[in-house]
Amino acid sequence: MTSKNSSKNKSIGVVGMGSFGTAIANMLAEKNPVVAYARRAELVDEINQEHSVDGSPVSENILATQDPEMLCKSCEILFFMVPSSAFQEVVRAFSPYLYPYHIIIHGTKGLCLNLPKGKTLADMEVIKREHILTMSEVILKETVVVRVGCLAGPNLAKELAKGQPAATVVASKFNEVIHHGQNLLRSDKFQVYGNSDIIGVELSGVLKNIIAIAAGALAGLGLGENAKGLLISRGMVELIYLGNALGGSLKSFVGLAGIGDLVTTCNSTLSRNYTVGFRLAQGESLETIQNTMQEVAEGINTVRLMKTFVEGTGMRAPITENLYKVLFEDLLIEDALQYLMKYPFSVDVDFL
Amino acid sequence: MTDDYIKKRYEPILPQKDEWPVVRLSKSRKEFVRNVAEASKRRILELTGGNMAVLKEELETTLYREKLRIKQNPWAVDPDDDYEFWNTVKSSLLQLSADTSITKTEKKKRYITILDDITMRYAEEIASNFKHTHYKFTRSIITTGFARLLNAARVKGFKRLFSNQYSLQDKIQIIGETEQLRDLASRGTIIMVPTHFSNLDSILIGWIISVLGLPPFIYGAGLNLFNIDIFAYFMNSLGAYKVDRRKKNLPYLETLKTYSSEAIQFGVHSLFFPGGTRSRSGKIESKLKLGLLSTAVEAQRANYQKGINDISGKVFIVPVTINYHFVLEAPSLIKEYLSMTGQERYYAESDEFSTSYKISKFLFKFFTKGSDISVSVGRAMDVLGHYVDKDGESLDKNGRIIKTRDYFIADGEINVDPQREEEYTNRLGNRIVQEFHLINRVFSSHLVAFTAFQMIKKVNRKLDLFNLLRLPEEDIVIPYEDFKNECQRVLDQIFELKANNKIHVAPHLKKGIDEIIAHGLDNVGMYHAKRPLVKDSQGNIITEDMSLLYFYHNRLDGYDLEKLF
Numbered sequence: 001m002t003s004k005n006s007s008k009n010k011s012i013g014v015v016g017m018g019s020f021g022t023a024i025a026n027m028l029a030e031k032n033p034v035v036a037y038a039r040r041a042e043l044v045d046e047i048n049q050e051h052s053v054d055g056s057p058v059s060e061n062i063l064a065t066q067d068p069e070m071l072c073k074s075c076e077i078l079f080f081m082v083p084s085s086a087f088q089e090v091v092r093a094f095s096p097y098l099y100p101y102h103i104i105i106h107g108t109k110g111l112c113l114n115l116p117k118g119k120t121l122a123d124m125e126v127i128k129r130e131h132i133l134t135m136s137e138v139i140l141k142e143t144v145v146v147r148v149g150c151l152a153g154p155n156l157a158k159e160l161a162k163g164q165p166a167a168t169v170v171a172s173k174f175n176e177v178i179h180h181g182q183n184l185l186r187s188d189k190f191q192v193y194g195n196s197d198i199i200g201v202e203l204s205g206v207l208k209n210i211i212a213i214a215a216g217a218l219a220g221l222g223l224g225e226n227a228k229g230l231l232i233s234r235g236m237v238e239l240i241y242l243g244n245a246l247g248g249s250l251k252s253f254v255g256l257a258g259i260g261d262l263v264t265t266c267n268s269t270l271s272r273n274y275t276v277g278f279r280l281a282q283g284e285s286l287e288t289i290q291n292t293m294q295e296v297a298e299g300i301n302t303v304r305l306m307k308t309f310v311e312g313t314g315m316r317a318p319i320t321e322n323l324y325k326v327l328f329e330d331l332l333i334e335d336a337l338q339y340l341m342k343y344p345f346s347v348d349v350d351f352l
Numbered sequence: 353m354t355d356d357y358i359k360k361r362y363e364p365i366l367p368q369k370d371e372w373p374v375v376r377l378s379k380s381r382k383e384f385v386r387n388v389a390e391a392s393k394r395r396i397l398e399l400t401g402g403n404m405a406v407l408k409e410e411l412e413t414t415l416y417r418e419k420l421r422i423k424q425n426p427w428a429v430d431p432d433d434d435y436e437f438w439n440t441v442k443s444s445l446l447q448l449s450a451d452t453s454i455t456k457t458e459k460k461k462r463y464i465t466i467l468d469d470i471t472m473r474y475a476e477e478i479a480s481n482f483k484h485t486h487y488k489f490t491r492s493i494i495t496t497g498f499a500r501l502l503n504a505a506r507v508k509g510f511k512r513l514f515s516n517q518y519s520l521q522d523k524i525q526i527i528g529e530t531e532q533l534r535d536l537a538s539r540g541t542i543i544m545v546p547t548h549f550s551n552l553d554s555i556l557i558g559w560i561i562s563v564l565g566l567p568p569f570i571y572g573a574g575l576n577l578f579n580i581d582i583f584a585y586f587m588n589s590l591g592a593y594k595v596d597r598r599k600k601n602l603p604y605l606e607t608l609k610t611y612s613s614e615a616i617q618f619g620v621h622s623l624f625f626p627g628g629t630r631s632r633s634g635k636i637e638s639k640l641k642l643g644l645l646s647t648a649v650e651a652q653r654a655n656y657q658k659g660i661n662d663i664s665g666k667v668f669i670v671p672v673t674i675n676y677h678f679v680l681e682a683p684s685l686i687k688e689y690l691s692m693t694g695q696e697r698y699y700a701e702s703d704e705f706s707t708s709y710k711i712s713k714f715l716f717k718f719f720t721k722g723s724d725i726s727v728s729v730g731r732a733m734d735v736l737g738h739y740v741d742k743d744g745e746s747l748d749k750n751g752r753i754i755k756t757r758d759y760f761i762a763d764g765e766i767n768v769d770p771q772r773e774e775e776y777t778n779r780l781g782n783r784i785v786q787e788f789h790l791i792n793r794v795f796s797s798h799l800v801a802f803t804a805f806q807m808i809k810k811v812n813r814k815l816d817l818f819n820l821l822r823l824p825e826e827d828i829v830i831p832y833e834d835f836k837n838e839c840q841r842v843l844d845q846i847f848e849l850k851a852n853n854k855i856h857v858a859p860h861l862k863k864g865i866d867e868i869i870a871h872g873l874d875n876v877g878m879y880h881a882k883r884p885l886v887k888d889s890q891g892n893i894i895t896e897d898m899s900l901l902y903f904y905h906n907r908l909d910g911y912d913l914e915k916l917f
Contacts, residue, residue, distance in 0.1 A: 010763075076763075096750075100736075100758035144748045146736065146759060146779065147772075175771045176762060 011035050012184060013075035015090060017043060017064070018295055019157035020107055021081030022053045026161070028079070028184055029059035035071050036064045056161065072097035077105070077180055079151075080139070083296045084110025087135055091142045098143045105170065105181055107151040108135045109205035110298040111305055121304070126312030129246060132305065134202040149177040150198055152205035152257035154264035156271065160190075167191035169257040171201035193256055200252030203243045208262040209273045209299030210306065210320050211235030215266035216274035217326070217333050220281025231319075232266050234340075238319050242306060245313055273299035280326065281333050303327060318343045362530075362565035365538040369484050372567035373541075373620040374591050378482040388614050389475040392607040393468055399602070404460045408449070411466060414601040415441055421598050429578045437473065441466060467603065474607040478593050480570055486589035491562050494555065524556065527856070528729035528791060530564055532742065533670055536732050537566050539663045540744050541619050543648050544569060545784055546672040547636055547792075548625040550679045551577070557623060557672070558590040560727055570615060571623035572608070572644065597629075609647050616651035616667060617658075624648075626784055630681065632689035634906035636673070636788050640781040642774075649773045649780065652735045653760045657768075661757055663744040669737075669780065671730035671787040675858075677797040677875035679903075686903040690821070728856060730791040736776060737783030789910055793856040794846055796872035801904035803839045804830060804885055804893060806917040808901075821898045830893040840865050841916055849911060876904050 014025040015037040028034050038044050046052055047064035065071055071078070072094060082090045087108055098104075112133040113121060124131070133141065136148045149172030160166060170181030170192055178194035186192045195201050214235065218227050239262070240253045252258060265271040269278070276297045279289045286300070307324040310317045322339055325331035369375050377384060400406040418438050422430070431437075444466055448459060536542060546557055554573055561569055573592040578584040593611060596604070616622060628641035648667050655665035679685070731739050734756045738746040745753045759776065760766045807830055812820055843865065849855045860871055873893075877884045882897040884904055895901045 096752070100754055100756070101761045144738075144754050146776070173775050176769055 009033070010077075011075045013037065013071045013078035014062075015071070015078060015080045015094065016082035017047070017053055018081060018083065019161070020155065021079075022056075022058060023155075023157045023160035024079055024081060024107060024151070024185075025062050026059050027187065027190060029061035030187060031184060032061075034059070034062045035074050036062050037068060037071050038064055038066065041066060068094045069097045072099075072102065076101060077103045077184070080104055080106040080108065080135070082108060084108050084112055084135065084298055084301065085296060088112055088138050088142065091138055095143045098145050100144050100146065102143075102145045103147045103149070103177055103180060104139050104143075104145050105149040105151060105172075105177065106135045106139065107155075108298075109152065109202075109209060110135065111206055111302060112138050113305065114141070121308060124308065127305065127308040128312060129309075132246065132309065134199060134206070136198050136202060147174050147177050148172065148198070149174070149181055150202050150205075151181070152201045152261065153193075154256070154261045156264065156268060158270050163189055165189045165191075167193065167256060167260075169193045169195050169201055169255065171195040171198040171252070171257070173198055195252055195255065195257070197249045197252045199246070200243065200248030201255075201257045203246055203248040204239070204253050204255070204258035205261060206298070206302055207239045207242055207306070208235075208258070208265055209297070209302050210323060211239065211262055212265040212271055212273035213277040213280075213297075213299045213303070213327075214319055214323055216271075216277025216279075217281040218277075218337075219274075220278040221333060221337070228266065232262060235266075235319055236262060238317050241315065242310070242317055242320070245315060246309075272297040276300065286327055300327060361563060362534060364565040364567070365534055366567050369567075372484075373618065374482050374568045374570055375484055377570075377615065377618055377620050378480070378484075381479060384614070384618070385475045385479050386472075388479070388607065388611045389468065389472040391614060392471040392475065392603070392610040393464070395606050395610060396467060396471070396603055397464070399606070404456070404463060407460075407463050407467065408445075410602050411441075411445060411463065411470075414470065414603055415445060417601050418599070425598055427576065427579055427598075429575055429584070431477070441470065470603050471607050474599075474604050475611060478595070478608055478611050480591050480593040481588045482568065482570070482591045483589060486585070487568055487591070490586055490589040491559075494559050495562075523724060524560070525724065525726040526560060526563065526729065527726060527793070528672075529670075529731050530729050532732055533729055534564055534566065535742065536663075536668050536670075536740070536744055537621060540666040540668050541616055541651075542566075542569070542621040542668050542670055542732075543616065544621070544623045544670045544672055545626045545645075546623070547674055547788055548627050548630050549634070549674065549676060550630060550681055552680070553625070553630075553674055554590070554592070555586060556674065556725070556727070558586075561623075567621065569621040569623045571625075572612070574629070605643065609643060609650075612644055613647040613651045613654070616648060617654055619664075622648075626781065630685060632685045634679070634682065634686065634689075634903035635909045636785075636792060636907070638785050638910065640784060642777045642781050645781060645784075646773060646777040649735045649776050652756065653766065653768070653773065656757045656760055656766050666744050666756070667735055668732040668740060668744065669735060669784065670732050671784050671791060673728045673730075673788055673792045675726045675728070675793045675795055677724065677795055678878050678880075680879070682877060682900055682903045683880065683897075686899045690818070690899065726793050726795075726858060728791040728793050730787045733780075733783060733787070735780055737780050790854060791856060792907075793858055794861060794908065795858050795875070796860055796868045797876035797904060798872075798907045799839060799842060799846070799861070800869055800872035800885055801876050801901055802908040802913065803835065803842050804895065805901050805905035806842075806914055807835065807838055808895075808898075810917045817902075821902060823898060825895055825898060828895055828898075829888070832887070832891050832893060835893045836865060836869060838917075839869055842913055843868070845913055845916060846911075855911065 009032065011033045012028050013035050014021055014028065017025065017036050017038045025034050025036050036047060038047065043053065044064040044066050047058065047062060051058055051060050080091070087110070112135065114131050114133045115124060136150055139145060139148050149170055151168055151170060153168040155166055155168050167190065168185070170178050172178050173196055182192045182194065211231065214231055215228060218231055236259065239258065240250060243253050244250065265274055268274055272293065272295060276289055276299065280286065303320060303323050306317065306320050310320060318340055322331065322336040326333055326336050366372055400410060415438060422434055422438065448462055533542065546553060554571070568591040570591040570593055572595040573587045575594045575596040577587060578594060595608060612622065624644045626640040626645055627637035631637055648669065652667040734740055734746040736756060736759055738748065738754065740746050746756050748754050762769070808828055809820060812823065843861065846855060846857060850857055861868055873885055873887060877900050880897070880900060882900065884897055884900040885893060885895055888894045
């Protein structure tokens with residue numbers, strides 16, 4: 001790349017070297033030196049000595065560390081790529097070393113609970129919007145960084161790692177954050193779109209995981225493409241209703257991070273959430289699935305959270321509600337499907 | 353913040369008036385106005401992207417709107433040569449667009465000259481006419497004059513005319529972070545952002561600023577207020593610059609913003625009513641007008657650009673709430689609120705403050721009867737909404753010192769990014785709203801109005817707001833015992849909020865519930881012809897005006913208290 005790039009040769013931070021974090025670190029390393037944060041000492045050594053992550057080679061331009069302070073000092077732009085369950089904790093660990101000049105872009109498709117002190121999800125009768133934080137809201141709450149963005153879109157880590165063509169959305173309220181994201185990531189094989197509705201884009205990535213689990217379940221039952229088409233389009237409607245209730249805008253849901261990501265995940269055996277659904281339908285229990293998966297399927301947590309949220313608002317979200325019963329209340333997938341087939345959806349599209 | 357009110361007169365922080373920023377500004381007024389006009393011109397040229405066609409269109413739109421204003425909505429305060437000036441602009445524009453003999457560059461130059469004339473005229477019109485002698489005079493009128501009235505009403509006997517037993521500070525209580533405000537005002541630049549319920553606020557705040565020993569603040573006052581001589585005098589002497597809400601054209605708005613921004617950079621303390629106008633619903637402002645607020649962010653960045661990184665170049669935002677039992681304009685405000693269909697539109701500027709007579713009558717009532725007002729001064733924040741410590745350093749949530757300057761940095765240096773600053777302004781606006789709710793002080797009258805309205809609403813659950821307000825007043829009777837129980841529940845919740853530092857309460861709320869209710873009923877909207885709440889002959893609670901009740905009830909909106917019903 002010969003394009004003028006103001007962040008040229010500045011180190012970029014990547015926090016979290018899971019599969020997606022590693023893929024992004026590799027892409028960033030094509031243009032800039034990368035400082036990567038990993039929690040496991042062996043992984044840090046592997047990256048620094050062998051230039052590989054769990055055996056797969058990575059760019060030599062990546063320097064790994066276990067020290068948040070060192071990473072924050074050497075980088076102005078940070079990509080947070082940690083699972084939502086650990087997100088808050090990691091952000092808190094970084095918080096003392098973050099300053100107002102830092103810019104953070106995250107790529108985590110999950111939600112975080114923000115309950116009053118000493119309460120758990122089980123104690124709460126209703127969950128309101130204020131009890132749910134998107135990842136960007138976690139960053140804003142825990143740090144002094146204000147210039148925050150997110151990455152979302154159909155970005156299956158394994159395909160990115162192979163260098164197959166793809167696109168992503170960088171969403172931020174700040175144009176400068178979008179520009180940075182585009183400059184750093186854009187390449188011949190990777191297109192980067194901008195969007196100012198960060199909440200909508202984050203929610204797209206989060207809520208589509210629910211539908212992905214359901215799609216996996218359909219496939220696991222051996223059902224065909226008609227059923228999948230039905231699920232995806234009804235899932236889209238549900239996603240839009242939930243997303244609006246949480247403060248995202250319709251436009252983002254029908255964009256790359258919404259429909260784009262939904263279609264990809266619902267068709268892909270590479271997706272973790274899809275796999276959860278698939279294996280459920282094959283008769284495995286949730287516990288065994290979770291124990292044997294290497295990385296977290298964000299959708300499971302999202303279903304639990306959204307089900308409680310939906311109850312509090314008085315809305316109906318049939319797919320989410322039934323999926324919840326399947327996951328946590330031992331409802332048979334077949335019965336859930338029956339329920340959905342009988343559910344009186346009256347209008348096809350009533351949100352446009 | 354404590355709930356105790358401050359009753360002492362502070363020494364001025366700058367004893368020499370020549371040190372007052374506002375005096376320095378008025379001394380170099382001519383040059384300052386010239387600078388503002390120049391800077392506005394540059395901004396507008398930037399906004400039009402140096403494109404002549406766009407500039408021409410802006411000028412033509414401005415001309416069209418101004419002519420319309422002169423024809424349809426002339427005010428006494430408008431200058432005599434208004435018509436002439438815009439006629440000249442019109443003929444210059446006509447001439448220029450018809451002239452084919454001159455080159456494009458020359459043409460552009462002439463358009464810019466026209467723009468220059470316009471911004472110069474606007475800057476001159478907006479600029480304040482602060483005069484120190486007038487300020488002194490006004491201040492002494494307010495303090496001594498009002499104190500006379502007050503004592504005349506409260507102290508019995510012949511001596512009352514000379515008594516000093518009561519001062520204005522018994523009437524108007526100041527609570528909160530006054531020491532911090534004084535301290536920072538002597539070292540940095542303050543932007544005070546008060547809630548706005550009544551036209552009285554401007555004078556009230558002016559008085560408070562003087563009691564706290566601060567040099568005068570400048571503030572934007574609606575040009576309509578300058579229509580009334582007595583107000584014009586007060587406003588001018590308190591350092592007001594003029595905001596004409598009829599003028600919504602680009603050159604005017606830009607000149608106004610530039611004026612404010614340049615004044616802040618000059619180091620003059622300012623006062624913004626961030627709600628824009630008085631709160632029509634009686635709710636604490638939740639949507640702020642960000643136009644003027646953005647000038648605070650801009651001025652802060654400009655100071656950093658100039659390399660002023662210490663406290664002398666720092667801009668501090670200080671939220672203030674003003675709490676009343678009674679808002680004189682409530683009937684017309686709530687009427688306007690209810691008739692507004694969501695869009696902003698021009699409304700006739702006629703209200704209880706339309707004549708000097710009505711104002712004097714109100715002031716007399718205010719000072720001779722007991723309706724207390726309290727003013728809560730919040731903690732100072734930087735332009736990003738972070739609290740600051742005693743040295744004016746910004747703090748994060750964990751008390752770590754951070755540099756506000758860093759928020760304006762990209763790639764290692766300060767840069768100008770209007771979109772970024774717009775977002776910062778939104779953020780600051782949200783923070784101010786949060787702080788308003790936090791420092792708001794509950795009065796007994798708010799409590800009774802809130803409880804009564806919610807009880808009526810609960811009984812008529814099926815009605816929407818408008819039908820609810822149309823209920824015949826004679827049909828509404830709340831048995832006293834029920835009312836008392838509900839008041840107690842709301843009060844308990846308020847004290848719980850207070851325990852979590854989410855609100856403040858007036859000391860009179862610590863009395864017994866019967867006493868609180870009696871106090872509230874006596875005070876809520878006390879001078880309205882129709883009272884929002886009274887006790888009937890059987891001791892039950894009735895209302896004479898549902899809309900007014902709704903207005904006073906709204907003061908406690910935004911605390912989720914309605915969940916109790």
